[in-house]
Amino acid sequence: MSSATTARDPSRATTGRVRNTRQAATIEDVLREQDGFRSAQQLHAAIVASGGKVGLTTVYRYLNTLAESGRADVVHNAEGEAQFRLCGEAAVAEHSDAGHHHHIVCRVCGRSVEVSGPEVEAWAERVAAAAGYTEVTHTLEVFGRCPEHSPRRAAPKRTATHRG
Amino acid sequence: MSSATTARDPSRATTGRVRNTRQAATIEDVLREQDGFRSAQQLHAAIVASGGKVGLTTVYRYLNTLAESGRADVVHNAEGEAQFRLCGEAAVAEHSDAGHHHHIVCRVCGRSVEVSGPEVEAWAERVAAAAGYTEVTHTLEVFGRCPEHSPRRAAPKRTATHRG
DNA sequence: GTAGCTGCAAACAATTTGCACACCG
DNA sequence: CGGTGTGCAAATTGTTTGCAGCTAC
Numbered sequence: 001m002s003s004a005t006t007a008r009d010p011s012r013a014t015t016g017r018v019r020n021t022r023q024a025a026t027i028e029d030v031l032r033e034q035d036g037f038r039s040a041q042q043l044h045a046a047i048v049a050s051g052g053k054v055g056l057t058t059v060y061r062y063l064n065t066l067a068e069s070g071r072a073d074v075v076h077n078a079e080g081e082a083q084f085r086l087c088g089e090a091a092v093a094e095h096s097d098a099g100h101h102h103h104i105v106c107r108v109c110g111r112s113v114e115v116s117g118p119e120v121e122a123w124a125e126r127v128a129a130a131a132g133y134t135e136v137t138h139t140l141e142v143f144g145r146c147p148e149h150s151p152r153r154a155a156p157k158r159t160a161t162h163r164g
Numbered sequence: 165m166s167s168a169t170t171a172r173d174p175s176r177a178t179t180g181r182v183r184n185t186r187q188a189a190t191i192e193d194v195l196r197e198q199d200g201f202r203s204a205q206q207l208h209a210a211i212v213a214s215g216g217k218v219g220l221t222t223v224y225r226y227l228n229t230l231a232e233s234g235r236a237d238v239v240h241n242a243e244g245e246a247q248f249r250l251c252g253e254a255a256v257a258e259h260s261d262a263g264h265h266h267h268i269v270c271r272v273c274g275r276s277v278e279v280s281g282p283e284v285e286a287w288a289e290r291v292a293a294a295a296g297y298t299e300v301t302h303t304l305e306v307f308g309r310c311p312e313h314s315p316r317r318a319a320p321k322r323t324a325t326h327r328g
Numbered sequence: 329g330t331a332g333c334t335g336c337a338a339a340c341a342a343t344t345t346g347c348a349c350a351c352c353g
Numbered sequence: 354c355g356g357t358g359t360g361c362a363a364a365t366t367g368t369t370t371g372c373a374g375c376t377a378c
Contacts, residue, residue, distance in 0.1 A: 080342085081366090120284055133310055147296035182353090185358060187358080
């Protein structure tokens with residue numbers, strides 16, 4: 001957590017935010033350092049821990065801005081806590097709709113991998129259509145233990161569980 | 165909402181709950197009347213509205229019990245609010261693990277359809293494994309407008325959106 | 329100079345917990 | 354009777370809002 005890039009980023013324009021403030025830069029910075037999804041609380045803690053000075057309120061506000069403009073992804077963990085992550089640059093490609101992708105998030109370290117699941121997309125659309133549903137939306141979140149936090153080579157207790 | 169079956173149900177045993185109380189019956193009853201997912205708050209409100217007398221605390225407690233023992237499903241709406249629904253009897257089949265199924269929930273009326281998605285299960289496991297993740301869990305929720313609440317036959321604005 | 333951004337503290341909403349009392353079995 | 358369930362009120366936790374002051378432009 002060396003107070004690295006903590007400087008105003010000139011490449012921030014688009015939606016919302018007009019000004020370039022120190023706190024916004026700090027937040028985006030910390031966010032970039034994380035490999036996985038982090039809650040607003042965690043991010044704020046991280047900032048404070050590394051000597052940064054940004055109010056929790058601001059973290060929330062900025063995070064929401066990022067999410068709204070599609071520059072960040074939001075998922076809700078099992079407890080309903082919101083977790084954010086900078087959207088892979090690639091994803092922000094065309095529309096501000098943040099491309100089609102899901103994540104596999106490590107339960108232990110929060111590290112995540114982006115995956116695109118055309119099959120799932122198709123499946124969701126198909127079954128929904130079959131049931132007569134329209135304007136379909138879906139939420140898919142996969143959690144597990146990343147290689148680094150998986151039990152050695154011991155037989156995993158259970159390969160797959162469910163919820164939802 | 166005629167104070168229908170509001171009587172102790174003798175067919176309740178298994179996990180947790182040992183006693184057969186009026187409030188438990190009431191809750192389960194209201195829950196059964198609903199076609200879709202309802203939040204604890206909504207359920208409690210419904211009970212009170214129909215003249216029932218059950219504390220909010222109890223609703224929460226009982227709902228959790230149901231969820232834990234697999235007799236109810238829980239999903240979290242976009243705002244992170246927990247929503248419950250009695251598990252289709254069929255689902256509670258073998259294990260107390262509440263069989264593999266997901267739901268398509270109507271954004272308007274909350275009415276839902278249960279669907280089993282072996283493809284998705286497989287997909288999730290596969291991609292997770294490919295990324296080296298173990299002990300995989302997934303959350304999949306599909307939202308849309310049920311036939312009854314879909315715009316006539318007009319071309320739907322967008323067929324599928326995403327989150328997560 | 330001024331509107332946008334901050335941040336503190338208070339407001340809020342959903343959910344949980346402590347503890348005394350009620351009721352099922 | 355005895356202990357499980359209940360329920361009220363208070364405590365928690367995550368997040369939002371009011372409003373005065375600071376600052377980027």
